Amino acid sequence: MTGLGTLARLALRRNRWFYLAWILGMAAVAPATAAAYETIVGPLGGTGALDLLAGNPTMRAMLGPPYDLTSPGPFTVWRVGTFMATVAGIMAVLGVVRVSRADEEEGRTELLRSGVVGRHAPLTAAVLVGLAACAVLGLLVAAGMVAAGEPVQGSVAFGAGSALVPAVFVGVGAVTAQVTSSARAARGLGLAVLGAAYLLRAVADAAPDGSATRALAWLSPVQWMALVHPYGDERWWVLLLPATLTALLVAAAFALEARRDHGAGLWAVRAGRDRAAPSLLSVGGLVRRLQRGSLLGWLVGLGVFALGMGSLSGSFDTMLEQIPVLETMLRRLGQGAEQLVDAFFVALLGVVAVLVAVLAVQLWQRLAAEEHRGHAELLLATAVPRARLATAYLVVAAVGSTAASALFGALLGLPESLSQGDVAPMLGSLGGALVLAPGALLVLGIAVLLHGWLPRLAWLVWAVVGWSLFMVWVGSLLGLPDWLVRLTPWAVLPALPVEEMDWAPVLSVTAAALVLMALGVWGYSRRDLRLP
């Protein structure tokens, strides 16, 4: 383990902004929600209605089962805790893979290893930095909750859970980074495990009380923080589950690393074709081939999510009859919908619209990676103009993200359509999703513009995405000023079916996006290529 200290410091320095942005974003949510408790519960006229709402299978599937809604602490754990722990899991997987497999893939680790550095030191550094980030997140959550006036003991439990759940995914990322030889595949595999864990607890938590399925939630690491019952009876022993699993996974990662060669994965890479298929022999063909894996992963993930959410929505109607006062709350989330189902769809589509923008930006930014890795240099030394290369990436990003919107919209309404024997719900949610798609295109336009003119500031687009996600997720719940909440690329677009269809904003946002894209591609054709 020689050189570990140096490596850990290096990893910390190279990734501090990455971790800091994630941690600060997440840590702010819990105390803000606790502080807004009165604002949220007040209009419902007490917690009775909230209990009914929280008992609804759909809500339980999304957020987990509540165990106490009478005070801000446990309410926060229910409302944002599990979700935050899951998002922190994303941070953990991405972070560990970034420092371990991505560095190895790019040959940086080889350079380090040839110095006086122990065999496992790079992976250890990656794991340590990841765990440290989880610990900081936990500390900030606990401190923030105490600062918001919540009991210390519960806050400590909440913070510990918020640290240990993502710690499990530090272990997951460390393992997947050993299994595959590419960082891309390692990230995909790690996030798939996280998605499966979230889905498992959604299915388990949506099951009726007393059903055996409910117990399955214990198998999902993302649920373990809530299962501690912070601010309730604090079952401290539950924290042993993530702690043990983390230790096991990290040990497994080291054992796997010891069994593989440097630069290789455990999955052997098979030989391929000796000639290129005709479909590969163009820039567009190459880009489609390079992007199809991540696009497909996203489509499958969004599709499963849409079907799951769509099939639960039926239970809303009955609930609306039971507690009319809920309308107030859900209308706020769902832009004032008459039908609770509609409100639910609108709220969901709003969040997914931002996720689709994440997909669009990710697909686009592959071009920056291609420059950084020297692949763009190879291509641009052939008879390929810059604009054509950029456009190929742009088309895949725009079409791919719009297709993802359409798929999500269609599958969200599909279960309702099947049960009613009427295509209307499906067409409705499809339209609602598609009408929001120009927002993602606008974000994509910003990314293209930045890449064309200010490639060093390309990360700024993630600030737009992060801001928007924060606003659609908790902005209206926290009772932030309306103009602030509406300061996103999606706010001007009509929220179908609650609002009337209005082509003007749809077309003008699309036009603005196209202008930004054209400007960005123009800038890209004029600047120095970024080289390895």
Next chain:
Amino acid sequence: MAVIEIHDLVKRFGSTVALDGLDLTVAAGEVHGFLGPNGAGKSTTIRVLLGLLRADSGTARLLGGDPWADAAQLHRRLAYVPGDVNLWPGLTGGEVIDLLGRLRGGLDERRRAELLERFDLDPTRRGSTYSKGNRQKVALVAALASDVELLLLDEPTAGLDPLMEAQFREVVREDRVDGRAVLLSSHILSEVERLCDRVSIIRAGRVVESGTLAELRHLTRTQVRAEFASPVPAALAALPGVHDAVVHDRTFSAQVEDAALGDLLSRLAPLGVRSLTSTPPTLEELFLRHYDRTGTGTTRP
């Protein structure tokens, strides 16, 4: 006609001046060696020629066109091998060769097969599983199998084993018969010596020496060593054009400029020469002098 004409080219990266008034001419059908220490600006020059980087000032003409404005059209007529070849991890070598060939405007099928054979390259392996040398070979096959007028090769043999390097030299020599021009950046002197018609030496962003190898040799000094019957007069060391002279009793050795050789020899003869060796300058000496950052940089009298 010249395929590459560069005049007074300047390229800055922030405060770093990578090219500082570079002049370079490569004639059609010529194999031109491009040498210089690390960071001298070789790769930068080639990337400006490829339109990947934009020059700050100066002029550059490539195959009669503007390398920046006409980049894509010009690239149909040239092929490039970067110094550090990075392949897509998921694509096989064969796929990359076909792709780059097609994007350049076409590939000579027979030549592709022949080159794969000669470079002993397995085209079914994926980018992530190739060694550095094999990655280099993929780019070389893709470049050499294209029917182009100009090859821009940036340290193309950096990762090749000696056998493959010999193959590479042979292929380039055959190509020369077809009248293909080559700009070959390299640190391997024997390679340059064996392949190149002309050589340019670049240092800190400027060309400090350019010419045929014979011309460059004339710029350097011959090592002369002589043994005499009687002690050597110290005055010999002070002759113009004689450098680093060491006079030791009956032996004399010095570096002598070509122009001073005749004069020196006529003075040596009366002393009764027992033995005389004169070693022509090696290219290596010439290059090392230029590579040496503390040296004067130029040997031009």
